[in-house]
Amino acid sequence: MGLAKTEEFSVKDNKIAKYAKALAHPARVAILKLLIQKQACVCGDIVDELPLSQSTVSQHLKELKEAGLIKGDIEGAKVCYCIDEKEWNNAKKYLNEIFDLPIKAADCC
Numbered sequence: 001m002g003l004a005k006t007e008e009f010s011v012k013d014n015k016i017a018k019y020a021k022a023l024a025h026p027a028r029v030a031i032l033k034l035l036i037q038k039q040a041c042v043c044g045d046i047v048d049e050l051p052l053s054q055s056t057v058s059q060h061l062k063e064l065k066e067a068g069l070i071k072g073d074i075e076g077a078k079v080c081y082c083i084d085e086k087e088w089n090n091a092k093k094y095l096n097e098i099f100d101l102p103i104k105a106a107d108c109c
Helices: 011-022 026-038 043-049 054-066 085-099
Strands: 070-075 078-083
Touching (some): 011 085, 026 043, 026 054, 043 078
C-alpha cells in the first residue's frame, strides 16, 4: 500500500480533506446538526437522539473532535460537546472556496 503523501499538498488542502473525512458519515452529520440545534450536548443525550450505541456515538464524536469541528468540556463524569465556532467557520470558508470555483464547460461526459 502506498503512502498518502499528504505533506506534498498545501496545509489548506489537508484541512479541507480532514473536514471532508469528518463529514463523510451520516451519523457524524446528524451529530453536528444536533449540536448546532441544541448548542451543547452530553454524549448520553446524543445517544438518546440517535439509533446508535454509546460506543459508536463516542467513536464518531472522537472523529469530529480530531477534525476540530467540535470541542468537549469535562463536567464531572460527563463530557459536554459543542461546535468549535472558529474551526467551523474555517471549514465553511475552505469548503465554500471549492464550491465557488467556476466550472469550465468541457466536452466530456
